[in-house]
Amino acid sequence: MGGVWDGVLCTHSLTEQGVLWSMCQVVWRPLREWSVTPDIVGAQSMRWSLTQLGLLAFSLYVPALLVAADPLHQVIDHHIGGAAGGPVAPAASDAEFLRRVTLDLAGRVPTIKETRAFLENVDAEKRGQVVDRLLASQDYARWMQEFVSVWVLERRNETTIAQPDWVRYLEESLAADRPWNEIVGELLFVPTEEPEHPAAAKFMLVAGRKGNSHQITQDIARLFLGRDIMCAQCHDHPSVESYTQRDYFGLYSYVQEKPSQARSEFESVFEPGQQSTGPRLPGRPEREIPDFETAPEAAAAAYRPRLMLSTDLPHPENRLFVRTCVNRFWYLMMGRGLVHPLDADHPENPPSHPELLEALQAGWVTSALRIKPLLRQIALSDAYQRAGSWTGLREGETIPEDRYRVALPKPLTPEQLAWSLLVATGNRGRMEQAPASDPKFNWYDYINGRSEQLPANTAETLDLFGRVLGAPEGENQDQFNPAMGHALFLMHEPLVLDWLEARPGSTIERVLAAKDASAQIEEIYLSVLSRQPDAQEHRDTLEYLQAHQDAPARAVVDLVWSLLAAAEFRLNH
Numbered sequence: 381m382g383g384v385w386d387g388v389l390c391t392h393s394l395t396e397q398g399v400l401w402s403m404c405q406v407v408w409r410p411l412r413e414w415s416v417t418p419d420i421v422g423a424q425s426m427r428w429s430l431t432q433l434g435l436l437a438f439s440l441y442v443p444a445l446l447v448a449a450d451p452l453h454q455v456i457d458h459h460i461g462g463a464a465g466g467p468v469a470p471a472a473s474d475a476e477f478l479r480r481v482t483l484d485l486a487g488r489v490p491t492i493k494e495t496r497a498f499l500e501n502v503d504a505e506k507r508g509q510v511v512d513r514l515l516a517s518q519d520y521a522r523w524m525q526e527f528v529s530v531w532v533l534e535r536r537n538e539t540t541i542a543q544p545d546w547v548r549y550l551e552e553s554l555a556a557d558r559p560w561n562e563i564v565g566e567l568l569f570v571p572t573e574e575p576e577h578p579a580a581a582k583f584m585l586v587a588g589r590k591g592n593s594h595q596i597t598q599d600i601a602r603l604f605l606g607r608d609i610m611c612a613q614c615h616d617h618p619s620v621e622s623y624t625q626r627d628y629f630g631l632y633s634y635v636q637e638k639p640s641q642a643r644s645e646f647e648s649v650f651e652p653g654q655q656s657t658g659p660r661l662p663g664r665p666e667r668e669i670p671d672f673e674t675a676p677e678a679a680a681a682a683y684r685p686r687l688m689l690s691t692d693l694p695h696p697e698n699r700l701f702v703r704t705c706v707n708r709f710w711y712l713m714m715g716r717g718l719v720h721p722l723d724a725d726h727p728e729n730p731p732s733h734p735e736l737l738e739a740l741q742a743g744w745v746t747s748a749l750r751i752k753p754l755l756r757q758i759a760l761s762d763a764y765q766r767a768g769s770w771t772g773l774r775e776g777e778t779i780p781e782d783r784y785r786v787a788l789p790k791p792l793t794p795e796q797l798a799w800s801l802l803v804a805t806g807n808r809g810r811m812e813q814a815p816a817s818d819p820k821f822n823w824y825d826y827i828n829g830r831s832e833q834l835p836a837n838t839a840e841t842l843d844l845f846g847r848v849l850g851a852p853e854g855e856n857q858d859q860f861n862p863a864m865g866h867a868l869f870l871m872h873e874p875l876v877l878d879w880l881e882a883r884p885g886s887t888i889e890r891v892l893a894a895k896d897a898s899a900q901i902e903e904i905y906l907s908v909l910s911r912q913p914d915a916q917e918h919r920d921t922l923e924y925l926q927a928h929q930d931a932p933a934r935a936v937v938d939l940v941w942s943l944l945a946a947a948e949f950r951l952n953h
């Protein structure tokens with residue numbers, strides 16, 4: 381880690397955990413520097429008194445160090461529990477946990493086979509085992525590719541890089557758990573000659589970014605530095621003191637492709653006077669610009685601002701980058717960022733748990749900015765595994781979302797909803813193996829009622845769901861809540877009704893083949909809601925089936941459809 385870790389005196393185990401490294405620096409580095417100062421009168425006595433002072437300072441951190449020696453998921457629970465402000469919900473049931481963690485790590489609901497196996501498993505370590513299984517699965521790579529694509533592309537269109545090439549690049553990178561900073565570096569700069577990962581160029585080429593340095597500047601700041609700095613293009617932000625015009629143009633200078641344009645000149649609309657800056661990240665020193673007049677060709681060949689951006693911005697020592705990305709992965713798992721909204725990181729909007737955010741950053745740096753270890757530790761925490769509903773509240777009491785006392789409900793993303801519907805209805809295998817439509821499926825004509833042709837495979841299905849239920853192209857995808865769209869779509873969508881046909885291998889076929897009504901009810905609930913029905917649900921469903929014995933297939937379809945359209949299915953809870 382170079383200078384970041386220089387002089388840190390921690391035990392190997394503490395460094396392994398990657399927490400409180402900054403505390404170790406605070407205690408040790410000043411002592412080291414001060415004790416070797418040669419011109420202090422009475423250096424020996426001063427050295428001794430500083431040592432005593434260091435011991436005193438160290439003793440003040442003993443409780444924190446004891447926490448740091450624990451696995452990161454226990455550190456999470458220490459900080460969340462300590463700031464809960466009241467009682468917390470009990471642990472989620474096995475069924476609730478399995479559904480939640482499968483959605484968060486695989487982007488789909490569990491299959492009925494997975495649900496039965498997990499509920500019947502009596503191993504005390506089964507929750508950790510399922511986390512590890514999901515992280516090692518192909519579904520993890522597929523889902524994380526979808527999550528990252530929406531994050532960095534914001535559903536923007538681009539055809540220069542074929543979509544299958546982009547998907548393959550991300551899936552392979554995420555399956556191998558390559559360091560996240562390496563991937564981001566590739567997104568920010570792709571060499572024109574013999575690029576190792578040419579598909580990464582899609583990030584810079586999507587609609588709105590190609591050839592638009594200001595859009596690129598604003599997107600990079602928002603997505604990777606947690607700062608919505610659009611206002612700072614013309615002046616310092618009027619309400620956020622730390623969002624400055626100098627920071628804006630420091631980042632803008634990085635995205636210039638021509639070295640001669642690396643120094644940006646700017647003037648505030650409120651304060652006349654020309655200013656300039658070279659490439660510079662917020663809170664970091666300005667990059668020196670060579671003299672292009674004395675040796676223009678040689679200097680220009682060696683000075684590539686965007687290449688420097690690809691190493692400077694995602695560097696592990698750029699704590700703003702690390703903080704922003706840790707916060708987004710926490711949001712993925714917990715439903716709310718420690719800094720929230722995700723692109724409003726500034727002193728006037730401090731993190732809900734600042735010490736926890738520091739610990740997560742340090743732990744992630746120690747794991748080389750690999751995503752899987754971070755997600756694993758969050759999933760193993762009690763805070764993540766809390767129940768989503770709780771009867772322990774006093775009448776009229778509400779819990780602030782940023783206390784994490786109860787699991788927060790999260791609307792399924794369009795991708796999660798599509799895959800979950802395919803799994804719950806038993807159509808995933810058929811749709812994955814199907815060829816593309818011929819003639820080509822036209823999503824625009826379909827959603828506008830001009831065509832009745834249905835998507836033929838998963839790629840066409842995902843495209844349709846993203847366009848119907850996702851935020852508009854290029855807009856903030858994090859703050860979009862498609863809950864009403866979910867419900868209307870599921871109630872009226874011909875594609876969903878088509879998936880409720882009794883095809884070979886489908887859920888409807890399995891339910892109709894069950895030995896009796898009780899077995900049918902269990903099959904329906906385990907397939908759709910990933911749990912057993914409670915006693916009242918069982919009685920009501922049995923009564924419905926008995927009342928419709930003249931049309932049993934229609935009754936089963938109606939029951940499955942009603943559960944698919946319910947909030948319990950449309951939410952990750």
